[in-house]
Amino acid sequence: MKIRIVTDANIIISALLGGKPRFILFDTKFEFITSDFTLKEVKRYIPLISRKSGVSKKKIKEGISFLPLKIVSRNYYKDYLKQAEELIKEIDKDDIDILALYLKEKTFLWSEDKDFEKVEFKINLLKTKDIVL
Amino acid sequence: MAVKLSPKVKRIVKEFGYTDEQEFIQEAIEKRLMELKKLHFFSISEKIRKGLEKKGIKPESVLKEIKS
Numbered sequence: 601m602k603i604r605i606v607t608d609a610n611i612i613i614s615a616l617l618g619g620k621p622r623f624i625l626f627d628t629k630f631e632f633i634t635s636d637f638t639l640k641e642v643k644r645y646i647p648l649i650s651r652k653s654g655v656s657k658k659k660i661k662e663g664i665s666f667l668p669l670k671i672v673s674r675n676y677y678k679d680y681l682k683q684a685e686e687l688i689k690e691i692d693k694d695d696i697d698i699l700a701l702y703l704k705e706k707t708f709l710w711s712e713d714k715d716f717e718k719v720e721f722k723i724n725l726l727k728t729k730d731i732v733l
Numbered sequence: 734m735a736v737k738l739s740p741k742v743k744r745i746v747k748e749f750g751y752t753d754e755q756e757f758i759q760e761a762i763e764k765r766l767m768e769l770k771k772l773h774f775f776s777i778s779e780k781i782r783k784g785l786e787k788k789g790i791k792p793e794s795v796l797k798e799i800k801s
Contacts, residue, residue, distance in 0.1 A: 610796060615774075617792035618782025626771040628764075645799055652795060653784030655777070663777035666770040713800070 602631040605726065606702045607669065608711035609634075609641040614728070616642075616649060616663060624731050625667060633670040633705065635677070637697035677704040691715045699723075 607625075612634070615622035625632060642664065650657045674681070677700045684700035692715045699716070702709040702723065709716065710726045717725065736758055738746065743754065751757045785792060 610800065613799060614792065614796060616778055616781060617785065617795060618778045619792055622775065622778055626767065626774070628767065648799070649781060649795065652788065652790055653781040654787070655780050655784050659777055660781070663774055663781075666774040666777075668767060668770065712796075 603629060603708070604631045604633060604705060605708045605710045606698065606705050607632045607634045607638075608698050608709065608713060609638045610712050611710050611728070612639075612642045612664070612667065612669070613645060613649075614712070615667070616660065617653075620728050623733060624728065625669075627733055629733075631670065632668060632710075633672060633701065635697045635701045636671055636673050638701075639664070639669075639671055641694065672701065677701045680704045687719050687721050688715065691718055 611621045611625075614620075615625055624630070643661070646657050646660045646664075649655070649660055674697065677697075680700040680703040681696065684696045684703055688695045688699050692713075695713065695715055698709070698711070699719070708724045708726045710728075710731070712727060716723055738754055738758075746754055746757045749757075751760075782792070785795065
């Protein structure tokens with residue numbers, strides 16, 4: 601049985617930039633899930649990554665499409681949005697969706713975002729360094 | 734198109750406890766697709782990494798800029 605991990609935007613971006621998460625994301629021991637909102641957040645930074653790296657926006661978009669991610673819509677975790685909002689709205693509103701998905705999945709949240717450490721709720725937070733291949 | 738397995742492969746499929754040949758073929762295709770996706774993704778992310786390096790930009794600074 602695969603270990604399901606809720607994956608945050610900074611992890612996907614780090615993989616795109618050639619970081620260690622790219623090795624983990626293609627490890628078949630795990631199953632990675634993220635929200636449509638989170639993926640949109642990643643796509644928002646395609647122009648910036650393209651400008652800085654010189655790689656075309658089209659190519660970067662193509663790269664994202666190859667990632668083995670299960671992408672779910674807000675409808676999938678709608679019952680947890682209110683709880684997530686209460687927990688993190690004062691810290692960063694952009695984190696509501698990924699937190700709601702984590703609350704629905706009740707598994708692990710993979711993120712390098714320190715905001716999740718400030719939440720007054722026990723989160724099974726994974727950092728990239730915690731994942732051993 | 735139906736895929737025919739050689740007797741040698743058929744024997745291995747049976748020995749490794751697959752319910753049928755179809756299950757083995759499905760798994761093999763999925764694995765190969767994952768390998769191809771990985772290959773393509775790594776080629777693109779490597780281009781990005783090298784592109785940043787060429788300009789003296791560290792990935793950490795890009796991530797920091799994105800967060801702020």
